[in-house]
Structures are given as C-alpha cells and as structure tokens.
Amino acid sequence: MNSLIGKINKDPHFGKDQEYRNFYDGNRCDSALSGESCNSADSPSGDKVIVDLDAIIEKWAMNMWEKTKTKQTAKCDFEDLDILVNWKKVDMVQDDAKFEQTNPIRKTPQQHTLFKTYFTNRTNQDQEYSFKTERTTRQSCGFNFTKGFSREKEGEIKFKFPNEIVEIGGGIRSEHSVECGKDQTKEEEITWGVDSIIKVKPKSRTCASLVINELELTRNFSVETRLKGRLTVTLNNRKDNQFVKLFSHDIVEIIRQAMDKYWLPPNSCIFEIIEVNGTKYARTNKRNKQIFFEKNKISELTQYN
Structure with missing residues (x-):
C-alpha cells in the first residue's frame, strides 16, 4: 500500500514523564507483554485495546536518537524535533473480513x-x-x-x-x-x-x-492484517526545519522491539510475528463488532x- 509521508504530532509530555522514559533504563511493568509471539490471554472482552502505531514509531525513533546521538546532535533535545515518517515501502496486506x-x-x-x-x-x-x-x-x-x-x-x-x-x-x-x-x-x-x-x-x-x-x-x-516492509523516519529541527537525523528499519523488527521492550499497552495481545515463504510479517487478527x-x-x- 503506497502511503504519504506522515508527521507525528508529539505529546508535549513525551520524553519527560517517567512512563515514557522507562524503556531507556530497561524498567518493565510486570503486567506487560513479552516475547516475539503473544501467547498470553487476551484482555477481558469488555476492554477496548487499540494500539497507536504512530506512537510505537515515535518511541522507536526516540530510542534510536538516544542510542546514536553525538556531541553535536546532543545539543538538540528530542522534544524539539519534528518526526516525519515515510510509509511508502510498508505494505499492509488484508484478508477478507x-x-x-x-x-x-x-x-x-x-x-x-x-x-x-x-x-x-x-x-x-x-x-x-x-x-x-x-x-x-x-x-x-x-x-x-x-x-x-x-x-x-x-x-x-x-x-x-x-x-x-x-x-x-x-x-x-x-x-x-x-x-x-x-x-x-x-x-x-x-x-x-x-x-x-x-x-x-x-x-x-x-x-x-x-x-x-x-x-x-x-x-x-474479525479481519486479519499483516504488515511488512521498511519505513524511514526523518528528524528535523522544529525551530528552523533543518535536517538533523534519519533512521530506517523493518516495520516487523520495530514491532518486535516494541513487544520486547513493553512499549505496547498491558494485555494488548494483538500482534504476532510470522514468516510466510521467507517473508516476515507482523500479523494481527482480532474480533470486533x-x-x-x-x-x-x-x-x-x-x-x-
């Protein structure tokens, strides 16, 4: 599926609250997800669990920023950056409902x-x-x-x-x-x-x-959707719109990382990593109304x- 470049509107508290910084030092919630495939029971039927994929991408970009920043880029806080996500090379494959x-x-x-x-x-x-x-x-x-x-x-x-x-x-x-x-x-x-x-x-x-x-x-x-492909994240300085950094990664690996680092809401077992004919997908198949x-x-x- 061809997609436009999307700009993430960040939460003003993103990166400042302890909840968002837990993944920096490895802190994890006991009730969160773990592993490549989600085998635990779904949340109670009355719960509504919709994972914001843009928020996952933002957390991944923030993680990459902290890991790769230099003395030069460290002068700019992550909260001062605009995030542009290019989805053009990410496919969303859908089965019939x-x-x-x-x-x-x-x-x-x-x-x-x-x-x-x-x-x-x-x-x-x-x-x-x-x-x-x-x-x-x-x-x-x-x-x-x-x-x-x-x-x-x-x-x-x-x-x-x-x-x-x-x-x-x-x-x-x-x-x-x-x-x-x-x-x-x-x-x-x-x-x-x-x-x-x-x-x-x-x-x-x-x-x-x-x-x-x-x-x-x-x-x-229920409808099964599968994500595959590579996305690119561009970070620009919000003050002057100047290019600062570019990251690119497989969407499946980003979702796998989100599951391993508990960036997903607790009990939100919606993703599993599968491989079909040598191609890896992040698959979700959940019942709705x-x-x-x-x-x-x-x-x-x-x-x-």
Missing part, C-alpha cells in the same frame, strides 16, 4: 411512518385514487473496533459484506472502506417510494401510509366506513 454466523444481536424493530394521507369517497360507488409519494431516509452502518491498531496516514481496510447482510440491509452497499482501528459510522441516503391505485368503497374513508421498519443488527467480525440498521418498506391501508 470474517463475520460470525451464530446469534446476531437484534433489537426490537421500530416502526416509522414517513407519509400518511386520507382518501374520502362521498359517492355511492367505488372510487379509485392515485397514491404516489417519495421520501428519503438515512441509513447508518457503524464499525466498532475493540482490538486492533490505528495509524494516522493511509490505514484504510476494506469490508465486503456477505450476501445475507446485503439482502436484509435495506439497500446497504456491499463494500465499505474504513480507517483501521477507528470507530466510524457510515451514512447513506435511501429513497422510498410508492405508486399505487387506492380503491375506496362508497361513503367511506381510507388512510394510506408509507411505513418503514427499522431494525438494529449487531454482528461480530459491526452494527447496521435494516429498513424495510411497508405500504399500509386502513379503511373507515
């Missing part, structure tokens, strides 16, 4: 009347009236990530809904692109129309309505004598 088949969560349908009108026949014979109307509603499709990673630039993943979701989705598009690890809601306009002939009996009144049923459906999904609303059209007729 897998949706759980069992026990989707459905809430009680809600009925909404979009349009209502009355036809009155005061004559002694049947009358026909034209019932024609068009109304527009908005349909929401929400993505809720509970485990995964986020990235500031070019972190989109694509979803292709299975047929059973598309069929009941009230016109929902079959494919969506969303930012990885970021909760989002997509909205689409749907036009509902009715064009029919209403027969009204003598001396009676008929109510014609355009009604939709709205149903909220939740389905769990996807929510959308189903809308079905109903034309209702009620006759009053």
Whole structure:
C-alpha cells in the first residue's frame, strides 16, 4: 500500500514523564507483554485495546536518537524535533473480513411512518385514487473496533459484506472502506417510494401510509492484517526545519522491539510475528463488532366506513 509521508504530532509530555522514559533504563511493568509471539490471554472482552502505531514509531525513533546521538546532535533535545515518517515501502496486506454466523444481536424493530394521507369517497360507488409519494431516509452502518491498531496516514481496510447482510440491509452497499482501528459510522441516503391505485368503497374513508421498519443488527467480525516492509523516519529541527537525523528499519523488527521492550499497552495481545515463504510479517487478527440498521418498506391501508 503506497502511503504519504506522515508527521507525528508529539505529546508535549513525551520524553519527560517517567512512563515514557522507562524503556531507556530497561524498567518493565510486570503486567506487560513479552516475547516475539503473544501467547498470553487476551484482555477481558469488555476492554477496548487499540494500539497507536504512530506512537510505537515515535518511541522507536526516540530510542534510536538516544542510542546514536553525538556531541553535536546532543545539543538538540528530542522534544524539539519534528518526526516525519515515510510509509511508502510498508505494505499492509488484508484478508477478507470474517463475520460470525451464530446469534446476531437484534433489537426490537421500530416502526416509522414517513407519509400518511386520507382518501374520502362521498359517492355511492367505488372510487379509485392515485397514491404516489417519495421520501428519503438515512441509513447508518457503524464499525466498532475493540482490538486492533490505528495509524494516522493511509490505514484504510476494506469490508465486503456477505450476501445475507446485503439482502436484509435495506439497500446497504456491499463494500465499505474504513480507517483501521477507528470507530466510524457510515451514512447513506435511501429513497422510498410508492405508486399505487387506492380503491375506496362508497361513503367511506381510507388512510394510506408509507411505513418503514427499522431494525438494529449487531454482528461480530474479525479481519486479519499483516504488515511488512521498511519505513524511514526523518528528524528535523522544529525551530528552523533543518535536517538533523534519519533512521530506517523493518516495520516487523520495530514491532518486535516494541513487544520486547513493553512499549505496547498491558494485555494488548494483538500482534504476532510470522514468516510466510521467507517473508516476515507482523500479523494481527482480532474480533470486533459491526452494527447496521435494516429498513424495510411497508405500504399500509386502513379503511373507515
């Protein structure tokens, strides 16, 4: 995946608080992760764990800065540097999303009347009236990530809904692109129309309505993504934008280092290092939730004598 050069907006406290400096002297939290592959249990199902990949890159750059700084570069504090990350040579490979088949969560349908009108026949014979109307509603499709990673630039993943979701989705598009690890809601306009002939009996009144049923459906999904390639980090002096230092490294090795040095949040077992046909990847595959609303059209007729 080709990506733009991204600039990291650093936390003003980065590098100053003890929490950020623990990795300098090897201090480690007992509850943090360890090893190349994460074999411990996931965090509790109610926890939301999204790893900020840009923050990991910043920590790695800070670590490299401390290791390689000279007397000349030491005159500049890390907090005074801008970080530019070039992702162009990093690929994010994604498999199709897998949706759980069992026990989707459905809430009680809600009925909404979009349009209502009355036809009155005061004559002694049947009358026909034209019932024609068009109304527009908005349909929401929400993505809720509970485990995964986020990235500031070019972190989109694509979803292709299975047929059973598309069929009941009230016109929902079959494919969506969303930012990885970021909760989002997509909205689409749907036009509902009715064009029919209403027969009204003598001396009676008929109510014609355009009604939709709205149903909220939740389905769990998982999507496997794999990162590979080499990124480059450029450090510039924030005061005059002058070049100071450049680092380049394999993204897999950076993530491995993050796991070894406990730069990841405690119990955030989302990455594992794998090798496929001689190529190393940092892989993540975690369950998340996807929510959308189903809308079905109903034309209702009620006759009053």
